[in-house]
Amino acid sequence: MDADVLIIGAGAAGLAAGRALADAGKRVMLLEARDRIGGRVWTDHTFARVPVERGAEFIHGARGVTWEWVRHAGLTTALAERWTGRRILDETERLAGVELLDRPDMRRLLTLDEEIAAYEGDDISFAEWLTMQGFSPLAAHVADLRTAHAACAMPAALSMHALRAEARAGYDNGGDFRILEGYDRVMAAIADGLDVRLATPVEVIRWSRRGVEAGTVYGTFRAPVAIVTLPLAALQAGVVRFEPALPLEKTNAIAALAMAPAMKILFRFDEPFWDESLTFLSLRDPAPVWWTVRPGEPLLTALLTGPRAAHLSARGLEGAVEGGLQSLRLAFGDEPRRRLVDWQVINWSADPWTRGGYSSTPPGAYSARTVLAAPCGALHFAGEATVTDDNPATVHGALRSGMRAATEILDVRSG
Ligand SMILES: Cc1cc2nc3c(=O)[nH]c(=O)nc-3n(C[C@H](O)[C@H](O)[C@H](O)COP(=O)(O)OP(=O)(O)OC[C@H]3O[C@@H](n4cnc5c(N)ncnc54)[C@H](O)[C@@H]3O)c2cc1C
Structure with missing residues (x-):
């Protein structure tokens, strides 16, 4: 043996x-x-001055087993503020940070997990449940994006019983942390x-x-x-x-x-053109989910899952970059295109040893x-x-x- x-x-x-x-x-x-x-888990230490994550990026919650290893290895972490640093933009509305929390429909998203944990019905899809809850269209869009990101699937393809089990376990509470050393x-x-x-x-x-x-x-x-x-x-x-x-x-x-496709787009600009408090951006298709990597660093990351990742993947690497710039335009006009220095597209579905996201x-x-x-x-x-x-x-x-x-x-x- x-x-x-x-x-x-x-x-x-x-x-x-x-x-x-x-x-x-x-x-x-x-x-x-x-x-x-x-x-x-695949960190890139050469793309920028700080490590950037080509795959998993956040420790979701403050009590997962990962923390034991973070402490054991003497690593440092930073909280990426989930709501107060967020900007939500669509064709008609532009909401930022505190403003977001002032709106009752948006504030309800803070307790989405509690509502999911309390669900007692049949195993319907998350999309059906969202429709029944009477969320405003913008709040439903943000809930949809958050879940698509967290679960790597569109709401119509997600089991409420599975989401409920996760919400009841409560691991996701406590914020999203990044490991600064990678x-x-x-x-x-x-x-x-x-x-x-x-x-x-x-x-x-x-x-x-x-x-x-x-x-x-x-x-x-x-x-x-x-x-x-x-x-x-x-x-x-x-x-x-x-x-x-x-x-x-x-x-x-x-x-x-199921294991739907997932793709990350990493953009490095000559300098940041957003204010330092920005953490997450919720935009419109084709690449609606973005975040900053660290305050002061000219880096933005997009995560695409499910049909969104499949759609941009079909457009090739340059097409994915164009798709990313197209969505960012809603928030920043021409700045991203003018200031882009380097990029990476990581198509996890095309990787023979993964073949999808999660x-x-x-x-x-x-x-x-x-x-x-x-x-x-x-x-x-x-x-x-x-x-x-x-x-x-x-x-x-x-x-x-x-x-x-x-x-x-x-x-x-x-x-
Ligand atoms: C883009 C992206 C973003 C993510 N973001 C987060 C996040 O922010 N936070 C989070 O907690 N999770 C995140 N995840 C999910 C997380 O990365 C995974 O859940 C976790 O890393 C999976 O670990 P695993 O050991 O189950 O599988 P894997 O890490 O896939 O390990 C399986 C291993 O098997 C190997 N293998 C495959 N085929 C063979 C073979 N034939 N012979 C030998 N070896 C083989 C693979 O190379 C691989 O090393 C993300 C995933 C992706 C793709």
């Missing part, structure tokens, strides 16, 4: 599982397709000392009750058990062949969940995450898509899923 436990993928889930198992004295080996660790520093801290085989894509997983073999171009690795942390869209696309095939219940769960739960599919998370034979499953109510689709959810899979293995082996 090459290890006590093989872990497929060295993103947040794989690294957290590896850390927990290694700390418990197990020999672990992580097989990672890319030539770097971190998966969807999110990748958290991944590096967790990975310290682990045996990670980079640039080693797994092509086939042969599994039985007796053990697991992972076939790669560099040969076959064997262990009594394995943890699979492949992104949902990679599982859906059959990037790795399972022999024998996974049970029908598992493949149905994989098919029932998972979401369509109406009726709430139980699929639990089925996906369940072990089968010598195979255990982790990753953001396997998280149930304690924040799927996030880094801290992925970390916790890795720790959960490690505990499953340790419990069985010591039991």
Whole structure:
């Protein structure tokens, strides 16, 4: 045997599982397709004077497990003020910060999670629920954008039961924090000392009750058990062949969940042309969700999810940049175009090892995450898509899923 436990993928889930198992004295080996660790956590340290995030950016909330690693690694964080720094613009209205909170329809958005947590009906879509709530058109637009960003799906494709479970868990309360040294520093801290085989894509997983073999171009690795942390869209696309095939219940769960496209646009300008208090911008299509990276830095980031990301992706890299400038025009006129120095477009759906943004739960599919998370034979499953109510689709959810899979293995082996 090459290890006590093989872990497929060295993103947040794989690294957290590896850390927990290694700390418990197990020999672990992580097989990672890319030539770097971190998966969807990917910091760029060269694009600007400060680190910029090509993937995950915020720690949502003040009590996720990520904080333990932030403290362990001695990292610093900054709160990105969610509402008072926000500007909301459309063709007819321009609202900023405090003004926003003066409007009852907008103030209601502050307690949106509480309203969702109190929902008691059938598993309808978030879009249907929004319509029933009688939000003003602008408030509904902002709620729609926030959810599209947080859940990587359009409101019509989101289960109210899944949103309710997240709202009840309450992980998202407490603000959005950025790690000033870069999110990748958290991944590096967790990975310290682990045996990670980079640039080693797994092509086939042969599994039985007796053990697991992972076939790669560099040969076959064997262990009594394995943890699979492949992104949902990679599982859906059959990037790795399972022999024998996974049970029908598992493949149905994989098919029932969704992982829509996601894209980030990073813009660097010669200097900032907005006031220092700006944090988030809610604009109109094609690229309506933007934020500043740090006060005083001439950087703006857009996150596009679902059909918006697919639409700009079809326009190519230059088309995506044009789309970004088009939306920013509503807020800043010609300034962005005149002052743009450099840009990056990160199309996560075109990335062969991710193939989308992050998972979401369509109406009726709430139980699929639990089925996906369940072990089968010598195979255990982790990753953001396997998280149930304690924040799927996030880094801290992925970390916790890795720790959960490690505990499953340790419990069985010591039991
Ligand atoms: C644009 C974007 C913005 C985001 N913003 C945030 C945010 O602000 N806050 C937040 O909490 N979350 C955010 N997320 C979500 C967060 O990044 C993910 O939920 C989390 O990083 C997923 O971790 P994971 O370990 O489950 O999956 P991954 O990080 O995808 O790890 C899976 C690993 O498996 C590897 N792999 C794939 N195929 C193979 C193979 N055949 N063989 C071996 N290895 C393979 C991959 O290379 C990868 O390293 C964002 C995601 C995106 C895309």
